[in-house]
Amino acid sequence: MPRANEEVEALLREYADLLAxxxxxxxxxxxxxxxxxxxxxxxxxxxxxxxxxxxAIPGVGRSIADKIAEYFERGSVAVVEEARxxxxxxxxxxxxxxxxxxxxxxxxxxxxxxxxxxxxxxxxHDERLRELKGFGPxxxxxxxxxxxxxxxxxGRVLIDVAMELAEEIVARLSSVDGCVRCTYAGSLRRFRETxxxxxxxxxxxxxxxxxxxxxxxxxxxxxxxSGEKKTSIRTGRGLQVDLRVVxxxxxxxxxxxxxxxxxxxIRTREIAVRAKLKLSxxxxxxVETGELIVSRxxxxxxxxxxxxxxxxxxxxxRGEIEAALRGELPELVREQDLRGDxxxxxxxxxxxxxxxxxxxAAAARGYAYYAITDxxxxxxxxxxxxxxxxxxxxxxxxxxxxxxxxxxxxTELNIDPDGGVDWPAQFLAGFDLCVASVHSxxxxxxxxxxxxxxxxxxxxxxxxxxxxxxxQIGHRAxxxxxxxxxxxxxxRTGTALEVNSFPDRLDVRDEHILHAKRYGVKFxxxxxAHSTRDLAxxxxxxxxxxxxxxxxxDVINTWPLTRLKKFLRKPSARDA
DNA sequence: GCCGTTTTCGGCCCGACTGTTTTCAGTCG
Numbered sequence: 341m342p343r344a345n346e347e348v349e350a351l352l353r354e355y356a357d358l359l360a361x362x363x364x365x366x367x368x369x370x371x372x373x374x375x376x377x378x379x380x381x382x383x384x385x386x387x388x389x390x391x392x393x394x395x396a397i398p399g400v401g402r403s404i405a406d407k408i409a410e411y412f413e414r415g416s417v418a419v420v421e422e423a424r425x426x427x428x429x430x431x432x433x434x435x436x437x438x439x440x441x442x443x444x445x446x447x448x449x450x451x452x453x454x455x456x457x458x459x460x461x462x463x464x465h466d467e468r469l470r471e472l473k474g475f476g477p478x479x480x481x482x483x484x485x486x487x488x489x490x491x492x493x494x495g496r497v498l499i500d501v502a503m504e505l506a507e508e509i510v511a512r513l514s515s516v517d518g519c520v521r522c523t524y525a526g527s528l529r530r531f532r533e534t535x536x537x538x539x540x541x542x543x544x545x546x547x548x549x550x551x552x553x554x555x556x557x558x559x560x561x562x563x564x565x566s567g568e569k570k571t572s573i574r575t576g577r578g579l580q581v582d583l584r585v586v587x588x589x590x591x592x593x594x595x596x597x598x599x600x601x602x603x604x605x606i607r608t609r610e611i612a613v614r615a616k617l618k619l620s621x622x623x624x625x626x627v628e629t630g631e632l633i634v635s636r637x638x639x640x641x642x643x644x645x646x647x648x649x650x651x652x653x654x655x656x657x658r659g660e661i662e663a664a665l666r667g668e669l670p671e672l673v674r675e676q677d678l679r680g681d682x683x684x685x686x687x688x689x690x691x692x693x694x695x696x697x698x699x700x701a702a703a704a705r706g707y708a709y710y711a712i713t714d715x716x717x718x719x720x721x722x723x724x725x726x727x728x729x730x731x732x733x734x735x736x737x738x739x740x741x742x743x744x745x746x747x748x749x750x751t752e753l754n755i756d757p758d759g760g761v762d763w764p765a766q767f768l769a770g771f772d773l774c775v776a777s778v779h780s781x782x783x784x785x786x787x788x789x790x791x792x793x794x795x796x797x798x799x800x801x802x803x804x805x806x807x808x809x810x811x812q813i814g815h816r817a818x819x820x821x822x823x824x825x826x827x828x829x830x831x832r833t834g835t836a837l838e839v840n841s842f843p844d845r846l847d848v849r850d851e852h853i854l855h856a857k858r859y860g861v862k863f864x865x866x867x868x869a870h871s872t873r874d875l876a877x878x879x880x881x882x883x884x885x886x887x888x889x890x891x892x893x894d895v896i897n898t899w900p901l902t903r904l905k906k907f908l909r910k911p912s913a914r915d916a
Numbered sequence: 917g918c919c920g921t922t923t924t925c926g927g928c929c930c931g932a933c934t935g936t937t938t939t940c941a942g943t944c945g
Contacts, residue, residue, distance in 0.1 A: 366917080366928095367917070367918085367927085367928055368917050368918095369917090370917085370918095370928075371917035371918055371928090372917075374917090374918080375917085375918085398918090398919095399917090399918070399919095400918085401917060401918050401919080402917090402918090403917055403918085404917070404918085438943090438944085439934085439940095439942090439943065439944090440943085441942060441944085442942090442943095443941080443942060443943085443944050444942070444943085473935095473936090474933060474935085474936065474937090474941075474942080475935095475936090476933095476936055476937095478934080478935055478936085479935065479936085481933095482934090482935090503928090526945090537945090539945090565932090565933055565934070566933095567933060569932065569933090570932060570933070572933090575925070582945085584932095597930095597931095598945090600945085602929090602945070605929070606929060607931095608929090608931075609929040610928090610929075612929090613927095613928090613929080618929090618930085619927095619929080619930090620929085620930060620931070621931075781931095811920085
């Protein structure tokens with residue numbers, strides 16, 4: 341996302357929060373929230389748009405467009421400044437506490453002058469909340485508990501952590517008597533890169549046995565709430581899991597609803613409202629008669645709204661509704677479309693499995709081709725040498741066609757701070773393909789990083805840019821670069837962009853994919869496996885690619901080997 | 917504050933659960 345868009349999104353969100361805290365028109369606050377979402381998802385750099393173009397963004401009207409323009413002109417917005425002056429920043433912090441919303445936050449500030457989490461905790465211990473209307477002993481307890489949670493966790497977990505937990509729970513609940521169907525929904529089904537909580541959906545005539553089994557799962561550390569239709573628990577490591585049980589005939593409507601995203605659901609419900617229908621998790625109803633129209637399958641629900649079924653990774657209100665209405669939804673790349681993996685390691689460098697084991701595991705996945713790309717010498721700790729690499733090439737050549745798989749001998753090069761890579765051109769020419777990645781100097785200036793990445797693209801032997809931004813979710817920030825410039829270079833030079841499937845990387849991420857695709861960039865979905873187990877993580881790369889609207893044609897490792905080999909001979913290398 | 921193939925006014929997604937009430941407001945997703 342362009343930095344300007346990010347700033348405006350944050351500003352609009354802050355103003356929406358401040359409006360909610362001060363009360364008044366709730367719809368006004370919602371309008372700002374909606375505009376914030378629209379701005380975050382907008383592909384153009386907001387700072388380069390005029391008033392008319394700003395107003396063309398759905399959810400941005402005259403007033404908000406003026407405020408955005410004011411922000412770029414003066415660096416601030418007068419009404420937001422005024423709101424900030426009325427409500428201390430600490431009050432806004434209060435609504436980060438689970439169970440504490442804008443109304444309670446305002447009451448705490450207005451009646452007790454509380455404007456920080458610390459003051460709130462002190463006030464509870466001094467029993468000063470007891471005098472407030474609507475605050476009982478249970479509320480105090482919930483607030484203290486919420487503060488504790490806020491302190492000990494950033495909240496979200498990596499997708500593989502959530503997926504493993506969800507699959508375990510689904511398997512357990514599916515075996516409960518009377519369970520007709522069970523699956524995970526929510527952001528996990530949409531393959532978001534991190535997961536705030538896990539949503540499990542089950543269908544059964546009687547919910548009680550499922551709720552009981554759920555509360556008794558070994559992973560449960562705390563039951564947050566439990567009713568007939570919904571139970572929420574928290575696991576030992578602090579992850580919240582919600583179970584919703586619906587009647588079997590409501591399955592489709594419920595799955596659609598609980599898959600989200602919220603923004604997508606708002607759009608589908610608006611379509612329903614315009615057609616004099618009402619969409620809820622129980623079905624699509626006629627508003628006037630209250631009669632149920634459809635609810636059994638997601639396909640029926642979408643169809644009755646005049647839409648084809650929309651794959652969950654697209655459901656972010658990023659244009660999928662419009663594309664669906666036009667009949668132009670992409671045929672998304674699927675895991676079974678992948679014919680090979682183009683970035684993998686062995687124990688010759690930092691992998692943990694020998695070449696043969698990696699090959700056996702890859703062949704078991706049904707791949708037609710497979711690239712071995714161990715690290716190059718400039719990653720000094722890996723102790724790579726020309727001799728080792730050439731010896732590995734001999735072994736790879738000897739093992740070619742084993743289990744029917746064609747092998748490609750490659751390497752993962754290190755892009756140095758100037759954009760150069762490990763070996764001279766002559767040595768590089770001996771590889772079937774080269775991935776090139778940033779492994780050092782992550783904090784260069786934007787201009788230097790941009791030049792560095794573009795130079796790597798211009799190298800005739802670099803076929804794939806590996807984990808472009810170098811980010812490690814929750815640990816290391818992405819490098820700063822003019823990515824538009826880099827994407828243009830990728831497209832121009834025939835360099836593919838990697839979608840690295842490691843759950844803490846997922847790099848490039850969905851937003852970069854959407855952006856790069858507009859320039860005609862091609863992609864490689866790679867596991868970057870360092871063990872046989874890692875090969876299966878490619879599912880997360882596929883999910884990320886789907887979130888970026890990629891089709892098989894966009895992804896070079898879905899192509900037949902002959903087409904792939906042609907792509908791997910860059911135009912600049914052919915001339916040389 | 918935004919928006920329009922019923923609308924430039926009058927709507928705005930909708931339901932579950934909790935806690936504090938005694939019929940409902942607040943929070944959440």
